[in-house]
Amino acid sequence: MDAFITALTAVVGPRYILSGDAPRDSYDHGWLPQYHGRSHAVVRPGSTDEVAGVLALANDHTVPIIPMGGNTGLTGATFPDPQTPAVILSLDRMDKILEIKPEAQVMRVQAGAILDTVRAAADEHNLTFPLVFGARGSCRIGGNLATNAGGSNVLRYGNARDLCLGLTVVLADGRVMDLNSELRKDNTGYDLKHLFIGSEGTLGVITEAILRLAPKPRDFATAMIAMDDIDAALSLLNRLNRASGGAVEAFELMPQNYCALLPRALPALRPVFTPVPAFTILVELAMTRENDDLLSLLEEELAQAIEQEQVSDAVIAQNESQRAEMWQRRESTFEVADLRGATLDTDIALPLDKVAEFLQRAEHDTRHISPQVEPIYVAHLGDGNVHYSLWNPPEMSKDREALVEAIEDLVADLGGSFSAEHGIGLMKRSTMARRKDPIALEVMHGLKRQLDPKGIMNPGKLLPDAP
Numbered sequence: 001m002d003a004f005i006t007a008l009t010a011v012v013g014p015r016y017i018l019s020g021d022a023p024r025d026s027y028d029h030g031w032l033p034q035y036h037g038r039s040h041a042v043v044r045p046g047s048t049d050e051v052a053g054v055l056a057l058a059n060d061h062t063v064p065i066i067p068m069g070g071n072t073g074l075t076g077a078t079f080p081d082p083q084t085p086a087v088i089l090s091l092d093r094m095d096k097i098l099e100i101k102p103e104a105q106v107m108r109v110q111a112g113a114i115l116d117t118v119r120a121a122a123d124e125h126n127l128t129f130p131l132v133f134g135a136r137g138s139c140r141i142g143g144n145l146a147t148n149a150g151g152s153n154v155l156r157y158g159n160a161r162d163l164c165l166g167l168t169v170v171l172a173d174g175r176v177m178d179l180n181s182e183l184r185k186d187n188t189g190y191d192l193k194h195l196f197i198g199s200e201g202t203l204g205v206i207t208e209a210i211l212r213l214a215p216k217p218r219d220f221a222t223a224m225i226a227m228d229d230i231d232a233a234l235s236l237l238n239r240l241n242r243a244s245g246g247a248v249e250a251f252e253l254m255p256q257n258y259c260a261l262l263p264r265a266l267p268a269l270r271p272v273f274t275p276v277p278a279f280t281i282l283v284e285l286a287m288t289r290e291n292d293d294l295l296s297l298l299e300e301e302l303a304q305a306i307e308q309e310q311v312s313d314a315v316i317a318q319n320e321s322q323r324a325e326m327w328q329r330r331e332s333t334f335e336v337a338d339l340r341g342a343t344l345d346t347d348i349a350l351p352l353d354k355v356a357e358f359l360q361r362a363e364h365d366t367r368h369i370s371p372q373v374e375p376i377y378v379a380h381l382g383d384g385n386v387h388y389s390l391w392n393p394p395e396m397s398k399d400r401e402a403l404v405e406a407i408e409d410l411v412a413d414l415g416g417s418f419s420a421e422h423g424i425g426l427m428k429r430s431t432m433a434r435r436k437d438p439i440a441l442e443v444m445h446g447l448k449r450q451l452d453p454k455g456i457m458n459p460g461k462l463l464p465d466a467p
């Protein structure tokens with residue numbers, strides 16, 4: 001390892017290597033407290049060539065490498081396990097917007113560009129890069145692509161995979177693969193960029209990306225909607241999409257216990273509905289034309305929905321600050337969860353018409369195992385993604401595995417996925433071993449062996465141990 005660090009100095013310069021006692025807590029400590037580790041070193045290359053130099057050396061010396069963007073991932077995928085010393089390769093210096101072509105609606109960026117910076121750069125050209133979620137001020141495009149991130153606009157624009165046209169990737173042995181196409185159509189064999197999207201740093205390092213932009217919405221209509229049950233939620237979503245020509249950008253679900261705790265998490269905000277309804281939905285419509293009277297459209301549709309008892313009440317944001325407040329409520333999940341202590345967290349995807357059934361059956365099945373258990377969740381309801389968590393009273397810790405199994409069984413039974421948008425990392429490796437189709441796992445292991453024969457790329461993450 002020491003010989004490797006010495007050789008590394010010639011590639012990136014001593015200033016960009018943190019080793020020995022050099023402070024590097026922000027790299028070693030992930031977002032979740034259980035994933036605090038210790039790296040052998042952190043290297044911060046400044047170009048694709050330097051990344052290639054680092055990986056070629058690491059491959060020669062068989063040194064494990066953990067690629068890192070903003071370190072906001074929620075599955076321990078950047079955890080530096082002190083038991084197997086690894087070097088973190090941070091993309092934080094490679095944060096430039098390289099080119100924007102407004103007419104072609106594409107943007108070329110370095111992988112370390114922060115999501116908010118990318119969004120602001122698109123905004124200057126009256127365009128949008130629609131990927132958006134709570135960590136947007138810290139997470140980086142390379143990390144967004146490596147985890148195939150989702151967020152709240154997926155129902156309209158798709159996830160990170162759908163927003164990427166091309167990539168530059170450095171392979172484990174230091175070769176640079178140019179997949180940097182701007183093309184919307186390119187049927188020249190296997191689409192290899194998709195292999196690296198969602199690969200969580202286990203196959204190579206993404207150093208550049210070509211992103212697909214969309215016209216910037218200029219008119220928003222945002223509302224909080226109260227519902228007594230969510231059986232009618234899907235028809236409400238379809239109704240709003242039909243009425244607005246597909247303008248629904250977000251359709252987010254918050255249950256009663258979540259909203260009831262919001263005043264404690266956000267003391268400055270008053271409750272939206274009193275009493276707190278069984279379900280609150282945050283809906284947002286967006287149009288690229290100004291003065292499209294989107295507010296009246298939403299008002300009219302919601303008034304009819306109330307009349308038809310599809311919805312029990314609704315409040316529409318009248319200005320930008322009310323809109324921001326509504327989003328603040330939805331994005332306070334960590335603050336709300338913290339009010340009651342540890343939770344058992346999941347990130348699951350379900351067919352759109354199975355979410356209501358899942359919520360009912362999950363409560364029943366988990367209470368059967370641990371009667372005191374209390375579900376607390378939020379959902380990107382418009383794309384079937386539920387962040388279903390359980391509060392963890394002391395007696396639940398012994399039931400933890402059984403509870404996870406029960407939720408996973410139910411998800412499988414309903415045709416869902418045990419990871420919707422956060423990925424696998426360390427957290428879901430054992431689930432991967434249990435639940436992923438064995439042939440799919442065999443093919444994944446084959447790809448890993450082909451692209452990373454020495455197993456240096458983020459070892460111990462995503463894939464279970466090879467059989």
Ligand SMILES: Cc1cc2nc3c(=O)[nH]c(=O)nc-3n(C[C@H](O)[C@H](O)[C@H](O)COP(=O)(O)OP(=O)(O)OC[C@H]3O[C@@H](n4cnc5c(N)ncnc54)[C@H](O)[C@@H]3O)c2cc1C
Pocket residue numbers: 031066067068069070071072073074077078091111132133134135138139140141142143144145146147148149150151152199200201202204205206207334421422458461
């Ligand atoms: C408050 C909060 C809210 C969140 N909300 C959402 C949400 O709504 N939707 C969602 O999808 N996620 C969400 N996340 C999770 C997280 O922000 C995303 O997974 C994000 O895409 C990770 O980006 P990052 O740059 O922080 O990646 P990191 O955490 O640094 O890395 C994540 C993975 O990607 C790999 N990686 C990073 N950069 C590269 C690269 N250049 N090349 C190859 N591999 C790389 C790493 O090795 C690791 O496996 C949230 C996180 C927080 C803290």
